[in-house]
Amino acid sequence: MRSEQPSIRVVLAEDGVLLREGLAGLLSRFGFEVVAAVGDAEAMSAAVAEHLPDLVVADIRMPPGFSDEGLRAAVELRSAYPELAVVVLSQYVEQSYAYDLLDSGRADRVGYLLKDRVADVEEFAATLRQVTAGRTVVDPEVVRQLLHRRRDPLSRLSEREQEVLAHIAEGHANSVIAQLLVVSEGAVSKHVGNIFSKLDLPPDDDVNRRVLAVLAYLRGTER
Amino acid sequence: MPAETPLTPIQAVATRRFLIGWWPWRSAGYLLTTLAVGGVAFAGLAVLAGPWLGAAALVLGREPGDTWPHPALVGLLLVAGALLLAGGGPLVTLPLAALERFRLRLVDTRPVSSARRRPSWPGFGAWARTRYTDPATWRELAYAVLLASVLPATALVALVVPLGTAAVSVAAPLILRTDPGPVALLVTQVGTPEEALPFAAVGVALVPVCAYVYALLAGAHAALARELLQSRGRTELSDELVEVARSRARLFDLFEAERHRIERDLHDGAQQRLVTLTMQLGMTRLDLPADSPAAAQLDKAHEQAKQLMSELRELINGIHPQVLTDRGLPGALPGLAERCSIPATVTAELPRRLPSPIESTAYFVVAEALANVAKHSGAANATVSARTEGSLLVVEVADDGSGGAAPEHGTGLTGLADRVAVMAGRMEMSSPIGGPTLLRVELPCDPSSPQSG
Numbered sequence: 001m002r003s004e005q006p007s008i009r010v011v012l013a014e015d016g017v018l019l020r021e022g023l024a025g026l027l028s029r030f031g032f033e034v035v036a037a038v039g040d041a042e043a044m045s046a047a048v049a050e051h052l053p054d055l056v057v058a059d060i061r062m063p064p065g066f067s068d069e070g071l072r073a074a075v076e077l078r079s080a081y082p083e084l085a086v087v088v089l090s091q092y093v094e095q096s097y098a099y100d101l102l103d104s105g106r107a108d109r110v111g112y113l114l115k116d117r118v119a120d121v122e123e124f125a126a127t128l129r130q131v132t133a134g135r136t137v138v139d140p141e142v143v144r145q146l147l148h149r150r151r152d153p154l155s156r157l158s159e160r161e162q163e164v165l166a167h168i169a170e171g172h173a174n175s176v177i178a179q180l181l182v183v184s185e186g187a188v189s190k191h192v193g194n195i196f197s198k199l200d201l202p203p204d205d206d207v208n209r210r211v212l213a214v215l216a217y218l219r220g221t222e223r
Numbered sequence: 224m225p226a227e228t229p230l231t232p233i234q235a236v237a238t239r240r241f242l243i244g245w246w247p248w249r250s251a252g253y254l255l256t257t258l259a260v261g262g263v264a265f266a267g268l269a270v271l272a273g274p275w276l277g278a279a280a281l282v283l284g285r286e287p288g289d290t291w292p293h294p295a296l297v298g299l300l301l302v303a304g305a306l307l308l309a310g311g312g313p314l315v316t317l318p319l320a321a322l323e324r325f326r327l328r329l330v331d332t333r334p335v336s337s338a339r340r341r342p343s344w345p346g347f348g349a350w351a352r353t354r355y356t357d358p359a360t361w362r363e364l365a366y367a368v369l370l371a372s373v374l375p376a377t378a379l380v381a382l383v384v385p386l387g388t389a390a391v392s393v394a395a396p397l398i399l400r401t402d403p404g405p406v407a408l409l410v411t412q413v414g415t416p417e418e419a420l421p422f423a424a425v426g427v428a429l430v431p432v433c434a435y436v437y438a439l440l441a442g443a444h445a446a447l448a449r450e451l452l453q454s455r456g457r458t459e460l461s462d463e464l465v466e467v468a469r470s471r472a473r474l475f476d477l478f479e480a481e482r483h484r485i486e487r488d489l490h491d492g493a494q495q496r497l498v499t500l501t502m503q504l505g506m507t508r509l510d511l512p513a514d515s516p517a518a519a520q521l522d523k524a525h526e527q528a529k530q531l532m533s534e535l536r537e538l539i540n541g542i543h544p545q546v547l548t549d550r551g552l553p554g555a556l557p558g559l560a561e562r563c564s565i566p567a568t569v570t571a572e573l574p575r576r577l578p579s580p581i582e583s584t585a586y587f588v589v590a591e592a593l594a595n596v597a598k599h600s601g602a603a604n605a606t607v608s609a610r611t612e613g614s615l616l617v618v619e620v621a622d623d624g625s626g627g628a629a630p631e632h633g634t635g636l637t638g639l640a641d642r643v644a645v646m647a648g649r650m651e652m653s654s655p656i657g658g659p660t661l662l663r664v665e666l667p668c669d670p671s672s673p674q675s676g
Contacts, residue, residue: 016491016499022502022503025506066487067545067548068549068550091494091536091545092536092546094545094546094558116532118501118502118505121502121505122505122509
């Protein structure tokens with residue numbers, strides 16, 4: 001999946017040295033340019049201020065407190081640099097983390113991924129590209145858990161619509177969803193339209209509505 | 224200790240109002256009654272120790288050259304005395320000890336309860352076995368021996384000597400006016416009323432000293448009586464219970480800290496390495512031609528590593544959920560509800576972070592309760608709520624299942640009750656046959672000690 005575009009510049013923040021080195025290797029291999037690889041949230045913010053990268057890949061749990069410093073720093077970075085794409089790696093699927101992240105900034109160019117996804121190197125690299133290109137990606141595991149619920153207003157969605165919404169949450173475009181579900185792109189558009197109306201989402205620009213649809217899920221778990 | 228209302232003469236001595244209060248009189252009364260009761264005790268024990276007294280009389284009254292008494296007779300008397308004392312002693316001391324506990328109220332306002340064990344069976348045999356094997360019986364006997372000897376003797380000396388000295392000193396000038404002749408006072412002798420006057424002054428000054436002497440001695444006696452007669456068992460037991468509860472709480476805290484540590488170690492160590500390894504396997508796979516046998520092998524290894532990774536993730540999360548540490552109950556409970564196979568709604572509105580052990584316990588309660596609901600209740604819906612009421616955290620888990628849940632039906636609920644008890648909390652359950660079931664847990668949490676794990 002090498003692209004001919006100028007390479008994406010990345011700041012990588014991960015406290016585990018082994019994994020940091022490994023990730024840096026992976027990113028370089030797929031044509032990303034790792035401008036800084038740091039081990040804590042403060043250094044991450046400093047590196048972003050210094051290098052103004054296209055993308056930040058951050059672990060949620062970093063020193064000094066080993067709680068959600070990485071996430072909080074990422075949320076701050078998003079409001080400080082609206083054009084910055086941020087992908088947060090989480091050890092566990094937790095909606096409240098995902099929700100905080102998606103609710104930050106304009107709710108695009110964000111990704112919330114389970115750390116395990118780095119094992120599937122090609123998909124991981126592709127996901128980072130998608131986020132940098134402006135998509136929002138939520139880990140399929142989060143979506144799976146959300147679909148597990150039978151909660152209003154989501155319960156109004158048909159099974160097929162829920163499937164479509166799951167793919168939206170994973171950041172796929174309608175054309176890709178059509179391939180995945182083996183239906184026509186027109187059918188997908190219809191589903192998407194139904195989802196928006198059932199979730200009472202205003203006909204705004206399409207990307208935002210897609211994100212808001214995902215947020216509707218996430219909000220459902222926040223109450 | 225602040226002696227606002229002294230409980231014993233010893234404490235009373237330290238107060239400023241000691242001399243004008245009741246304590247000197249109470250102490251004197253106690254010492255006086257000690258003389259009377261001591262006499263009774265002596266009489267009772269003397270009867271029992273009669274053979275010993277006889278033996279002593281025989282041995283002491285021996286003329287040189289007498290072949291009588293035969294040593295065997297003396298030995299026999301000694302043994303008989305010991306048997307009589309051991310056998311009959313408790314019979315004498317039972318009423319005596321009761322009387323002494325009653326008399327102790329004179330100088331000690333704290334309640335005293337008997338340390339005696341109750342026989343576990345009716346009937347004389349059980350009563351006797353209990354009596355003679357109870358350490359309290361022998362402590363009471365020891366007290367009775369003291370009461371028949373040392374205690375009245377010291378009481379007598381303490382009552383008579385200082386007061387007598389004071390009385391004679393004060394009276395000396397008067398005595399000398401009517402009856403010339405030297406009067407022995409303290410360490411000297413005086414012959415005229417004029418010489419005796421300073422001694423009279425000393426005598427007057429001695430009166431308050433008497434009060435102090437009485438109080439101190441009565442206090443010492445009372446302390447001894449309390450030590451030998453009161454139910455040490457009961458106070459010891461309650462002290463031990465408090466200590467057990469504390470140590471249980473300490474163990475629990477230790478256990479929690481240890482879980483934190485294990486979780487951190489696994490996360491920082493094994494998990495990071497495994498993620499890195501799996502990633503490297505994925506990278507290596509890119510370098511192999513897709514149809515090579517090595518690629519197939521590597522794919523298998525990669526899959527296994529991924530499987531292992533997610534298993535380890537679940538394991539670590541089970542040890543201690545990270546989100547609970549980060550965000551407390553409102554952040555962690557929805558995730559529990561998510562993973563429950565029955566739809567569960569969560570309401571958790573807490574004004575602040577709670578102490579980490581409380582959070583862990585509440586999390587555990589909800590996790591166990593939801594697992595129970597999923598396994599046994601046949602419910603279609605469950606609700607979880609967590610809120611603070613004053614200084615209580617109240618956690619409720621309800622379901623619309625078939626009911627009939629009871630702690631004795633499974634270890635799950637018993638384990639819950641134990642966890643709640645460690646935190647000095649309460650657990651209530653209502654689960655009529657046919658449902659619905661409501662589990663309510665109250666955990667006291669001190670709002671003044673917020674901490675995050």
